[in-house]
Amino acid sequence: MMELVYSPPVWATIIAAAFLLTTITLSVYLLFEHLSAYKNPEEQKFLIGVILMVPCYSIESFVSLVNPSISVDCEILRDCYESFAMYCFGRYLVACLGGEERTLEFMEREGRATFKTPLLHHSSHCGIVNHPFPLKYFLNPWKLGPRFYQIVKFGIVQYMIIKSFTAILAVILEAFGVYCEGEFKVGCG
Template sequence: MASNHFSNYEGIYNIVHQPALIVAGCSVLVALVLSLFLIFQHLRSYTNPSEQKWIVAVISMVPIYATESIISLWNPRLSLACDILRNYYEAFALYSFGRYLISCLGGERKVVELLEDESEEHLEKPLLHDSDENNGTEQRSFCNFFWHPCRLGKDLLAIEKFGLVQYMILKTVCAFLAMILELFGVYGDGEFKWYYGYPYMAVVLNFSQIWALYCLVQFYNVTHERLQPIKPLAKFISFKAIVFATWWQGVGIALLCTFRVLPNDGKLQTGLQDFLICIEMAIAAVAHVFVFSAKPYNFVPVSSAHGRVTKETIEATLDIDEGGEHKPAVLKETTTQVEAPRTSVKESVQDIVVEGGQRVVKDVALTINQAIGPVEKGVTKIQKTFHKKTVVSSDDEEEESDIEIETNVTENLTAKESDDNEMV
């Protein structure tokens, strides 16, 4: 029976593989053309590096996902390597989207000022001056992150950055672990069995991703009014749709195969996931053309001394009635725009790689220090506690030894006095 089932699954896979590969290939072609053209537009009109470097990183998610998925669908033997690379870039894209929001708000310094202003507006003034310190501690507590994030002030930025970077770090670590476990044959991609490493990593990454997305949502809830010029809701929905569609879709397919709702065959499982991602990336590429358009960066303010100035004049002729006489009048409206200077693609890519890489390294180092800090404090407290106990026990031993010495001296003096009395 097992061989019949296996042959049936193999037959189904062979029948649908070629048509699915053609449809997926057409979708990938659409995704690549649209995404690469949009990226090229941003690289040519690279007038706002602080924002555009992260936009390019987010947009690159589509061609990377599409390429890896079509390769995996074409050759299932490469599915695990493609899936690992795809998942890692998902974490980096999530981090890049968070950095993009910070850049649109004017950078970290402006964000800190904004969050502190929001915090002061929502903090209630205490009735007694003596309770200022306690009130500030209560209002800045971690519980407010879930219920009143606007009260956290600059701490909200630290939590948001930590949430995004921890997901990127865990994704990288789990990617290496998956490769090592696969070499020993105990990874079990898509298998929810206790002796495989896949279910444990899925649980860890699931919680890590939920926390990262929740941090991003809370940060967006506090700053969405200041982000209105960039229409953040459309960008937020389009990005989150890709993240949720890929991750939860893969977990859902694995669960359906585990419970025998779908054929429990590795090729069918990975092939279905890759096919759906190829279709979804074509849809995402179309959405990105409108959501992350490069048109806002094609022009700079008129006060800028750089760029080519273009003027457009619109004329309209009107007849004015003055004392029964019709006199023609000409109205002119002139609009002036300063076209942004074109930059070379090489310079733009260099700025994205160098400046963006340095920013990532700084945030990763900061996150690791934030994670290690509480551990070091805990170890220090434990060491101090043991040290105090050791000092107290040594003091007690010294006191006991002193008491024993005094007791022995007293006993000796008593015995000596009794001997003297007997002799008398």
């Protein structure tokens, strides 16, 4: 039996290559701009980690289009980097507020403040973060402060661990031929 080899349409490959070159060019430009004006390393080192997410996604998408047989492996690498970029973004936000101590002070101040305009429009009031439907029926509102900060930090680390673990699990399942991406069957992972 002859196996069919997938070949994307030429127009799709050309368009994808053009977008790939555009994203890499713009990302490298932005990266060099930050490195040439590296005056605030606490913020910029984490921002660089976030900026590199763009070429990571575009390379993964292009390679998956051109060679779908290795798309799972590329997707796994992208997922691992995505979890790192999420960590970088969280650390970047803390660095922008002046570090952990100043972030906690800011949250405590916001938690005590009684502004007419809430910190998070339609989801908080007087330093309280209300959850959206359906979570509001299971979780109590969170008050801005040290506990909220710990919950957010825990959530980011938990996301990093789970995302990396499931990516590695996908590699193992793919190696045994039971990954079946997007299918919900008893014999598939």
